[in-house]
Amino acid sequence: MKPAKSPVISLFFSTIIVLAVISIGVIWYNSNAQTSEIKFETPPSAEGQPTLGAQNAAVTVVEFGDFKCPACKSWGEGVFPALITDYIVTGQVKFVYINTNFHGEESRLASLAAEAVLKQSLESYWLFHKALYDEQPPHQNHDDVWITEEKILDIGSRVEGVDLELLQYSLENKTERAEVEKDDRLVEEYNINLTPTIMVNGITVEDPFDYERIKELIEKELEGSKEDE
Numbered sequence: 384m385k386p387a388k389s390p391v392i393s394l395f396f397s398t399i400i401v402l403a404v405i406s407i408g409v410i411w412y413n414s415n416a417q418t419s420e421i422k423f424e425t426p427p428s429a430e431g432q433p434t435l436g437a438q439n440a441a442v443t444v445v446e447f448g449d450f451k452c453p454a455c456k457s458w459g460e461g462v463f464p465a466l467i468t469d470y471i472v473t474g475q476v477k478f479v480y481i482n483t484n485f486h487g488e489e490s491r492l493a494s495l496a497a498e499a500v501l502k503q504s505l506e507s508y509w510l511f512h513k514a515l516y517d518e519q520p521p522h523q524n525h526d527d528v529w530i531t532e533e534k535i536l537d538i539g540s541r542v543e544g545v546d547l548e549l550l551q552y553s554l555e556n557k558t559e560r561a562e563v564e565k566d567d568r569l570v571e572e573y574n575i576n577l578t579p580t581i582m583v584n585g586i587t588v589e590d591p592f593d594y595e596r597i598k599e600l601i602e603k604e605l606e607g608s609k610e611d612e
């Protein structure tokens with residue numbers, strides 16, 4: 384009778400296979416990193432958009448994000464804080480957020496609300512932006528409804544500086560519809576089909592979670608801006 388394979392050995396071999404697959408993936412990714420980045424000669428305009436950081440920063444990082452997108456929540460929690468610490472508070476990078484409404488009415492409602500809060504104050508906008516992502520249920524199914532007017536007003540009531548009545552009025556009358564539609568046009572113009580999409584001075588980063596690559600692009604752009612001086 385054939386002896387049964389030891390579970391330890393099986394585990395060992397399956398680990399090797401998994402590691403091999405991962406390293407193939409990494410190599411494949413690195414060799415393609417350069418070619419899959421698209422550079423737009425004219426980066427998306429920051430006019431009327433929420434910005435974070437020095438207005439005259441040499442580098443602009445744009446996020447095309449959707450409040451209903453789980454990957455955007457992950458990006459906001461896993462990559463954005465490092466970007467803030469390393470480059471935004473130092474005055475080297477200005478960050479711009481553009482609404483990308485890929486998940487129907489809920490995305491649009493969140494965008495309308497965010498634009499309405501932005502009209503009230505930029506400081507409140509960033510608090511509201513974070514609070515909205517914080518409220519996104521973990522491991523949600525895309526189809527589970529969670530962005531409702533009631534939820535937005537509840538979040539708004541907890542964010543400093545938000546005029547709740549004005550926010551409610553804005554939602555009911557879709558006062559910021561033109562801003563949301565402006566973002567829709569940018570999504571189309573820049574051919575955005577994934578969220579989050581991250582652009583560094585108009586260069587689309589292939590993997591938004593590859594912070595090392597984002598840093599490399601920022602450093603290169605910072606160097607370039609010094610040469611231009």
Ligand code: CA
Pocket residue numbers: 431432433480481482498562563566
């Ligand atoms: Ca906008």
